[in-house]
Amino acid sequence: MEKEMNVTDNDNFDTMADQELIVLRKTISVDQKFATGPVMGKFLTALKDKRILAIQCPECGRLQSPPREMCAICRVRNREWVEIGPRGEMRMMEYCYYSSPDPLTGESRETPYGAIGILLDGCQKEEVFWHLLRPEHLEMVEMGIVMGDRVTRGTRLRPVWAQERSGSIDDIKYFEIDE
Amino acid sequence: MTRNVSICAMAQIKNQPAIWQHRFQGMLMECFESIMEQTQVTFDMDTGLRNVVTCSDDVFDARTISDAAVTDVVGAHFRGEEKVAQDGISALGYAMACILSGHDDLILVMGHCKESQSESRNMCTNLSFDPFYSRPLGLDYLNAAAFQARAYMEETGLTDAHLADIVVRSRQNGAHTRHARENEQVTAKEVMASPLVADPIRQMHHYPVTDWAVGFLLCCEERAHEFTDNPVRLTGFGSCMDSYFLGDRDLTAHFALKKACARAYTMAGITDPEKELDLVELNDACAYQLPLWAEGIGITGKARGPKWMEAGGMDKHHVNLSGGMLNGNPLMLGGLARAAYGFTQLQGTAGINQVTGLQRALAHGTTGAAGQHHAVLILEK
Numbered sequence: 001m002e003k004e005m006n007v008t009d010n011d012n013f014d015t016m017a018d019q020e021l022i023v024l025r026k027t028i029s030v031d032q033k034f035a036t037g038p039v040m041g042k043f044l045t046a047l048k049d050k051r052i053l054a055i056q057c058p059e060c061g062r063l064q065s066p067p068r069e070m071c072a073i074c075r076v077r078n079r080e081w082v083e084i085g086p087r088g089e090m091r092m093m094e095y096c097y098y099s100s101p102d103p104l105t106g107e108s109r110e111t112p113y114g115a116i117g118i119l120l121d122g123c124q125k126e127e128v129f130w131h132l133l134r135p136e137h138l139e140m141v142e143m144g145i146v147m148g149d150r151v152t153r154g155t156r157l158r159p160v161w162a163q164e165r166s167g168s169i170d171d172i173k174y175f176e177i178d179e
Numbered sequence: 180m181t182r183n184v185s186i187c188a189m190a191q192i193k194n195q196p197a198i199w200q201h202r203f204q205g206m207l208m209e210c211f212e213s214i215m216e217q218t219q220v221t222f223d224m225d226t227g228l229r230n231v232v233t234c235s236d237d238v239f240d241a242r243t244i245s246d247a248a249v250t251d252v253v254g255a256h257f258r259g260e261e262k263v264a265q266d267g268i269s270a271l272g273y274a275m276a277c278i279l280s281g282h283d284d285l286i287l288v289m290g291h292c293k294e295s296q297s298e299s300r301n302m303c304t305n306l307s308f309d310p311f312y313s314r315p316l317g318l319d320y321l322n323a324a325a326f327q328a329r330a331y332m333e334e335t336g337l338t339d340a341h342l343a344d345i346v347v348r349s350r351q352n353g354a355h356t357r358h359a360r361e362n363e364q365v366t367a368k369e370v371m372a373s374p375l376v377a378d379p380i381r382q383m384h385h386y387p388v389t390d391w392a393v394g395f396l397l398c399c400e401e402r403a404h405e406f407t408d409n410p411v412r413l414t415g416f417g418s419c420m421d422s423y424f425l426g427d428r429d430l431t432a433h434f435a436l437k438k439a440c441a442r443a444y445t446m447a448g449i450t451d452p453e454k455e456l457d458l459v460e461l462n463d464a465c466a467y468q469l470p471l472w473a474e475g476i477g478i479t480g481k482a483r484g485p486k487w488m489e490a491g492g493m494d495k496h497h498v499n500l501s502g503g504m505l506n507g508n509p510l511m512l513g514g515l516a517r518a519a520y521g522f523t524q525l526q527g528t529a530g531i532n533q534v535t536g537l538q539r540a541l542a543h544g545t546t547g548a549a550g551q552h553h554a555v556l557i558l559e560k
Contacts, residue, residue, distance in 0.1 A: 037204070070251050072251035
């Protein structure tokens with residue numbers, strides 16, 4: 001048998017503006033260890049030696065960097081490794097006016113920063129490598145454009161390597177104008 | 180016309196404590212390549228695979244929308260891909276529905292989970308609870324299971340000795356199952372001496388940390404011959420969700436499991452599960468769940484779990500000859516592992532524990548704290 005409840009003003013959602021509405025602040029944190037596997041692992045290891053590697057699809061020949069286990073388009077395992085760059089041409093850039101903190105260090109990079117796509121030497125079409133532009137060079141670069149037959153060359157760039165390299169994408173500090 | 184659905188192929192990697200040498204993409208790739216090789220199935224838009232159903236968990240993958248990260252290695256590029264974020268047996272049920280509805284002829288089902296990636300499984304499952312009440316009080320799937328275990332033991336007289344027998348048998352069976360996690364064989368005495376982790380659950384009563392991936396190719400029955408000479412039919416599926424809040428549930432009443440079974444049994448034309456199921460694979464993350472779920476699916480007759488066990492019910496009904504989840508499958512994939520084993524049994528390739536004359540098997544999966552959601556699948560030769 002159900003008990004009849006006393007209905008008070010508090011049962012009416014409309015009156016909730018009168019009460020203190022509590023918001024809890026919590027941080028969700030579970031430590032992880034991410035295996036890189038033989039493919040991403042090889043790419044990261046090469047960065048220690050200041051080399052940028054791409055993996056190539058045996059069917060379409062598409063270069064992929066960072067490398068993936070399979071060519072998504074051809075659905076076959078990638079096998080051949082090719083060294084690309086390290087110099088290249090800027091293809092696109094966006095100004096990013098905010099920056100999220102690094103979850104490990106809590107530090108945020110300065111804003112605005114340039115997120116860039118570079119066509120590293122040896123690559124073509126969409127085989128663009130994503131990284132960062134040296135902040136001082138933000139206003140000094142031009143994007144390369146390919147629209148049908150119209151090709152405009154972008155600014156030539158080169159990587160600036162970190163002094164201490166550990167096999168992470170931060171081993172490249174950023175790309176800067178190559179002159 | 181009513182359609183029927185078959186599993187044409189299954190591929191899995193070995194269940195292991197920590198697959199440190201691969202990303203989960205690499206784990207799935209091996210299954211994907213095996214399915215392609217076994218069946219020669221294509222991704223032709225007219226005759227081949229157009230849709231993939233995946234199963235993974237955002238928190239265990241530490242990546243939101245976890246399926247987006249695996250589309251490359253499951254052939255989903257420029258195809259339909261949908262993710263099931265609960266026990267993967269629901270992915271098989273969903274794939275079945277795609278085929279039964281006439282929506283598609285072929286569906287690839289791919290599941291992965293890498294439990295070893297996280298510092299703690301309990302910290303991950305703690306996140307499944309609400310952030311205001313249950314989560315700060317420390318609930319996770321393990322200690323929530325302990326409430327259920329205690330209630331069930333009080334109600335039925337299931338003892339620590341019964342639980343030890345289940346663990347010993349699980350590891351013996353696991354040792355006979357290909358791709359099963361390799362565990363040390365133990366005696367009942369050793370199980371009963373293993374430390375309590377959440378009374379009455381001891382460490383050995385709880386499945387060990389495991390990494391695994393698996394894939395299935397499902398097809399409408401009339402085209403199954405294109406991909407295999409040895410298909411296994413899926414004739415029934417049912418699922419049911421119980422209340423989220425643990426306190427709303429009667430933890431030993433089998434509300435969701437009975438309803439899931441009723442639906443699957445009706446679909447498969449089963450009226451007496453005790454007699455009509457030749458093989459049963461139950462998703463026992465903890466030892467006490469084997470007799471509890473056995474009651475829920477209706478194979479213990481009038482007996483409660485302990486009496487059924489004492490009468491030899493586990494072997495008589497061929498329950499968890501794989502070793503069960505207790506031997507080690509990751510969360511989310513417990514039900515897929517049950518279906519994978521049922522498939523090998525019905526194909527006649529289960530090895531030492533092969534049951535002869537097998538016609539029909541039940542595979543069970545469960546998601547959520549203390550069995551909030553249950554789903555069962557009926558497989559037939």
